[in-house]
Amino acid sequence: MRTTLFAIICIFAFQVNLFSQTEADRLTGVWEPSNGKARVKIDKIGTKYFGKVVWLKEPIDPETDKPKVDKNNPDKALQNAPIKGYRLLKDFQFKEGNIWHEGTIYDPENGSTYACTIEMVDENTLEIRGYIGISAFGRTDVWKRLQIPKRD
């Protein structure tokens, strides 16, 4: 009897965990910020979620005629790092419902990193809020999900 009960609990716990993981993994995929200047691919690494730049509308820096690099980064060692491939989103954890939190977002245009929360409004829309200190001091942007074109 005890063995059966233990087995049921284990199966239930496993299924809950599996469901939770699936729910959390909805965040993965390729997303586009509202300004349409970049595309960011969000992956799960370990237990957290990270997003890197995979496409730029204007990949070449007009000043140098070379691929854009992270020249505004306060860390000099990273100022020659290419923007394409750069991890802007870091360390997001699934909270519950439609929220991923405790992450950061980096803005290459000014070299600043902000605390960040992601809310999935629907399966294909994210509201990404970057802020400093408290959430009131921040800004929300809408990101849309992208996919490989379907071929008929």
Place this chain on the structure above:
Amino acid sequence: MIKSIPLFLFLIFSFKAIAQPQDSTITEQEEDFSMYDNLDYVDQGAKRFCTSKVIGLSPQKLISIGYDVQGQTDISSSSVGMLNQQTEFSNVRFSHGLRLQGNIPVLSRNNIIIQVIFNYLEQRYNYDQTLLPIPTYPFRRTILQNGIRSTGLGTTIFKPLNEKSFLLFQATGDNNGDYGWDNLPDLVNTRLSVAAIWGKKVSDRKMWGFGVSRTYRAGDLNYIPVFLLNWTAANGKWGAEMLLPARANVRRTFNSRNILLLGYELEGQTYRIDSRNAFSALPGYNNLELRRSELRVKATYEFSLSGFIWLSFQAGFRYNYSFNVDTLPNNNDFFRGFTGTQPYLFEGKLSNTFYSLVSLNLVSP
């Protein structure tokens, strides 16, 4: 047992290496990014709007705490209106005052930004009391003893219409006068300043706009056209930030955390001088408004102390534009504009002087 230690350590480190997330900022370079060139929206793309930001613009101050000090100045005034008072004169060794300002975003989304703005500015005077006999100089005595303050609350709304155009609206109610904590101002005397601008976001480095404003920056109530320009050169080193005619700055950016601004600002308000005035018993001295305005030609150096905490040093020359006094008929403010002929009660003069302002700021993301 000893032989198994290296194997144990190897297993520990191997496990750690596998378990640790690959969270380096720079990702593997050999990835083929071309697969992301042609993607479609799963449903539909977000409607795109221009942002209020221009690359390289000096950071907007969310909260600012500053202190302003002006050098020695002479104040003189002569009565030209209904009263036959003698000319007043006094010497101010220096003047100083606290400056608190805030721009708190209450709604900040890509399709609208609404901010609550507040400010508290004061001007206190350190003067030679032996040159200020009572009651010969009643008006000057009131100003110098009590100082003047401005407390304002308002909102700024940035509403992008699409990717290229936007509306900008700002309204503030300011209560200005010689009041203090023991004698708070009457809200009836709140003065409303409003500006509405339509503009174009030409690129990430340039935005401009035209509009109209109801303003007290020249001391008197006025209605004037305004022109907005925020621009950064392609090299990112030079730029301009202006809202004419109120202010204009040329910007030199050394890097994203060190900025020098050279320019001017027209600063002014109308101040109710009746809270604690020394001559309220005199007929005709009721409902007095000090029309104060000054042009500050200035150099400002701003830099990041740490992250979003910025320090600002400003120094320049303060040129007096208006220090005149009106008495309001029936306690109603009136429009004089640039061409009005209504006489002032006093025409005041401040000699020009140098000033400096230091402020600690929490800046916007």
